[in-house]
Amino acid sequence: MEFQSIGNDVIRKDAWEKVTGRALYNADISSPGLLHGVLVTSTCAHGNIKSIHLQGARMMAGVKAILTGDSYPDLTGSVLEDRPPLAKGKVRYYGEPVALVIARSEFEACAAAARIKIEYEKLPTVNSPREAIKSESPLVHDQLGSYKKVIPEVYPVQNTNICHQIKIRKGDINKGWNEAEVIVEGSFSLPSSDHIAMEPHNAKAEILPDGQIIVDTSSQSPFAVRKLISQHFKVDLGKVVVRVPLVGGGYGGKASTNLEYLAVMASKAVGGQPVLIKNSREQDIASAPGKLALEATVKLGARKDGKLVAGEYTFLVGTGAYADTGPRMTSAMAMSCTGPYRLENVWCDAYCIYTNHTFATSFRGFGHSSMTFAVERMMDKLAAALHMNPLELRRINAIQSGDTTPTQVRLTPSILGYLPGCIEKIQKLINWEEGNRIDMGNNRIKAKGIACFWKTSSSPTDAFAAAIVSFNSDGSANLQVGAVEIGPSTRTTLAQILAERLRMDIDRIYVQMEVDTRTSPHDWKTVASMSTFLVGRAVLTAANDAIGQLINLGAMALKCSPEDLDFQHERVYLKENPEFYVEYKDIVHGFKYPNGNTVGRQIIGRGSYIMPHLTAMDQETGKGQPGPFLTPGVQAVEVELNTADYTYRIIKAATVLDAGKVINPKSAKGLVMGAMGMGLGLGSREAFLWSADQELQNTSLRTYKVIRIGEQPEYLVDWVETPNVNGPYGSRGLAEHGIIGIHAALVNALSLAAGVELDQVPVTPELIWKKLREAQNDSL
Amino acid sequence: MLQILNESLIELHINGEIRKALARPSDTLLFFLRERLGLTGAKPGCENGDCGACTVLVDGWPVKSCLMLAAEAIGHEVTTIEGLDKVPIQQAFVDKFAFQCGYCTPGFIMNCQGLINIHPDASDEVIHEWLQSNICRCTSYQEIMEAIRSVLPSQ
Structure with a gap:
């Protein structure tokens, strides 16, 4: 009976909806009388708003209302309340929402928006995290000290651009440096960029006559939206309903609350009528939050045999104009700063820093992909200094059970997984033994690079989820959860977990795809690759609850004691003779005896789960348990570089990670491959480009380049399965992990191929050429 | 020559049917399909011809419906995703x-x-x-x- 559904390539429950165009996303759902809101965004990166001229726009046909920063008093934010939904007094980034026009139709709103004239008094801009921490730097927020902290674990520094700082102090760093026989140091820089979910952000709100606020939104966090709307609009929580249909890609970008505030403000301004706001692609890139920037310095000390003895890490995290989840990602980077290596002496200072760029929110990997780039490039430099094989250096330093993390969590096989097993597998998968740099002749060099990674959830210590299992009178089951289907097949995976536990056919499990905060069980957020774990555990509890009820009622029906019964294939049967049974369909809504008497009740399974034993990080040492378990892994990339013009092709990209137990291999492989694809984009082309005045230059998909079909390498994925004893059927999170180390592996390969240290992304042929020129000039 | 100066009733051949609805001269085919006919399978992803999420077939050829005016589709055979029957x-x-x-x-x-x-x-x-x-x-x-x-x- 074990693993009937688990471990199979079960076809996704949303498959036919999605391939027929019948799947509905938020902006597909129209309603009579729907009004449209269109944003006017800042053309200035840092400036005082001198005037906003609305007269011309107000007179335009169809216009119902126009809102500006004066329309709403509160500052918002999920960590630090620093952001007005519409700029107030000053603007802090190019693309910041300044005004909102509400009109009968979208085109009338656009026409009026074009008539609004805003005058700015330009202020000097803060262009990078490194510049931002200089004492003479202008301040992005001069009121930082007065901002309300939403969570206690955020530590802003008044009169600076630092909105959060965290430290890791483990072991004795001076002892580490004294033991070190080889010391290497390097600096790295990674730009901010965008999620580019194919569905741009959009949100709709309506206020009913009795004060209920209905928000329909494309969000990864409906319950967080509900809480924030309730707080900021001072409406009872129960009066706010947030509904989310299928979401067209999130990657972290739809986890924070943004357009929802504006939609509610808009509806309020027009007497509660429904208003839809949807970003254009240009607004989605410039105005909605993107991915953080990072400037990092890493110093590693090792003995001659390659064993790491000291690590010092400085992370300057550019969160852009507002904090959003930047501080939490900064802490996440610090907690994982060493990468998955055994290191007793660790010193890390991580700062979350304001600049005049588009603000950052969570992005696939939650800061780990940027941090890992610095660490894994450094591991290659250390290998070179030691004249060691880069794979061997990683293998001998791989963290194992019994070791501790930078936040001093003692590791077990269940918490950690098994990285050496991953390394062993990738060695064969990428044919490492062939040599990691091969001159093919004709100006072609083939090179391979690798990178290891690890990640846990960085969730609040009370992150939780719940599930409800009900039954239909034909014996089939329905699963209700609060996790959003943003793409990774979460709900099919959860149905597999339920089918397995109920010992039912997966086709007899029905899953509702939409979330409604009033009927769906309360859920933390659909983030951090945690839904299979967190909601999966709740599903198991709900299934167990239902099974107990089924067996008890089965005992009444079969006139025996519950201990004598077992169940499968929608039957409760006698263990000693399975030919005596009662079918689920005859008990799920109570059991009727032949004389008409009915006993029992409708069977509804309830389940919930809260992450146990988590603690926040200590401000001075980082000590704490920030996540329930880790997912470790290793990635490799093979490139072919043309040394005549420095163009290159990515030939292969591979990932081996410890998945604990793979629930749906084809879905899981697809997630890891897709994440690798996005990471290779970050390594090779994706970046925000700023003008001298910090105006964002590439706000369309013609100028912001992503990988297109035909540019992808051959993808290889394999697993190690070290059970996570707390995970459903032993599983670990794996949705985002494919992105974490892949651009480090790519750039390790390119550095080796080109024979020059590449310490930034994206790596373009021009960058390789420039770095080679600089290296030549240095040597002259 | 076809001339549409104001919002007018136009007639398009879509998925084997004749569909009539009001269109402004500047309405894109994508807008017309989604907002006038409720055919929301074609998606706006960039409305700039860069992402292809709004692709439909016009006389059998893929066309980005955000780059074509509804009026330009008059007299042509348009197929949207709703017009495919489990192919x-x-x-x-x-x-x-x-x-x-x-x-x-x-x-x-x-x-x-x-x-x-x-x-x-x-x-x-x-x-x-x-x-x-x-x-x-x-x-x-x-x-x-x-x-x-x-x-x-x-x-």
């Missing part, structure tokens, strides 16, 4: 897990469908050339390549 490429997308969030999927499938009809003998190079007009942000494209290869008679 092999849809089954192939299901079997090969060639989608995740699904938002780009109708556009990809319409482009694939056009390709299958026009170039049943397409090589990988031709497939790449055609499908480079669409962006998928979730999958690795490897799954989409497997899906189209599995239904092309030549492959």
Whole structure:
């Protein structure tokens, strides 16, 4: 009976909806009388708003209302309340929402928006995290000290651009440096960029006559939206309903609350009528939050045999104009700063820093992909200094059970997984033994690079989820959860977990795809690759609850004691003779005896789960348990570089990670491959480009380049399965992990191929050429 | 010559039916399909011709419906994703897990469908050339390549 559904390539429950165009996303759902809101965004990166001229726009046909920063008093934010939904007094980034026009139709709103004239008094801009921490730097927020902290674990520094700082102090760093026989140091820089979910952000709100606020939104966090709307609009929580249909890609970008505030403000301004706001692609890139920037310095000390003895890490995290989840990602980077290596002496200072760029929110990997780039490039430099094989250096330093993390969590096989097993597998998968740099002749060099990674959830210590299992009178089951289907097949995976536990056919499990905060069980957020774990555990509890009820009622029906019964294939049967049974369909809504008497009740399974034993990080040492378990892994990339013009092709990209137990291999492989694809984009082309005045230059998909079909390498994925004893059927999170180390592996390969240290992304042929020129000039 | 000066009733051939609705001269085909006819399978992803999420077939050829005016489609045969009835490429997308969030999927499938009809003998190079007009942000494209290869008679 074990693993009937688990471990199979079960076809996704949303498959036919999605391939027929019948799947509905938020902006597909129209309603009579729907009004449209269109944003006017800042053309200035840092400036005082001198005037906003609305007269011309107000007179335009169809216009119902126009809102500006004066329309709403509160500052918002999920960590630090620093952001007005519409700029107030000053603007802090190019693309910041300044005004909102509400009109009968979208085109009338656009026409009026074009008539609004805003005058700015330009202020000097803060262009990078490194510049931002200089004492003479202008301040992005001069009121930082007065901002309300939403969570206690955020530590802003008044009169600076630092909105959060965290430290890791483990072991004795001076002892580490004294033991070190080889010391290497390097600096790295990674730009901010965008999620580019194919569905741009959009949100709709309506206020009913009795004060209920209905928000329909494309969000990864409906319950967080509900809480924030309730707080900021001072409406009872129960009066706010947030509904989310299928979401067209999130990657972290739809986890924070943004357009929802504006939609509610808009509806309020027009007497509660429904208003839809949807970003254009240009607004989605410039105005909605993107991915953080990072400037990092890493110093590693090792003995001659390659064993790491000291690590010092400085992370300057550019969160852009507002904090959003930047501080939490900064802490996440610090907690994982060493990468998955055994290191007793660790010193890390991580700062979350304001600049005049588009603000950052969570992005696939939650800061780990940027941090890992610095660490894994450094591991290659250390290998070179030691004249060691880069794979061997990683293998001998791989963290194992019994070791501790930078936040001093003692590791077990269940918490950690098994990285050496991953390394062993990738060695064969990428044919490492062939040599990691091969001159093919004709100006072609083939090179391979690798990178290891690890990640846990960085969730609040009370992150939780719940599930409800009900039954239909034909014996089939329905699963209700609060996790959003943003793409990774979460709900099919959860149905597999339920089918397995109920010992039912997966086709007899029905899953509702939409979330409604009033009927769906309360859920933390659909983030951090945690839904299979967190909601999966709740599903198991709900299934167990239902099974107990089924067996008890089965005992009444079969006139025996519950201990004598077992169940499968929608039957409760006698263990000693399975030919005596009662079918689920005859008990799920109570059991009727032949004389008409009915006993029992409708069977509804309830389940919930809260992450146990988590603690926040200590401000001075980082000590704490920030996540329930880790997912470790290793990635490799093979490139072919043309040394005549420095163009290159990515030939292969591979990932081996410890998945604990793979629930749906084809879905899981697809997630890891897709994440690798996005990471290779970050390594090779994706970046925000700023003008001298910090105006964002590439706000369309013609100028912001992503990988297109035909540019992808051959993808290889394999697993190690070290059970996570707390995970459903032993599983670990794996949705985002494919992105974490892949651009480090790519750039390790390119550095080796080109024979020059590449310490930034994206790596373009021009960058390789420039770095080679600089290296030549240095040597002259 | 066709002239539409103000909002007017236009008649389009869509998915084998004649559909009439009001259109302004500047309404795109994408807007007309979604907002006037409720055919929301074609998705706005950039409304700039860069992402392909709004792809439909016009006389059998893939066209980005955000770059065509509704009025320009008069007299042409338009097929949207709603006009496909479980054709092999849809089954192939299901079997090969060639989608995740699904938002780009109708556009990809319409482009694939056009390709299958026009170039049943397409090589990988031709497939790449055609499908480079669409962006998928979730999958690795490897799954989409497997899906189209599995239904092309030549492959």
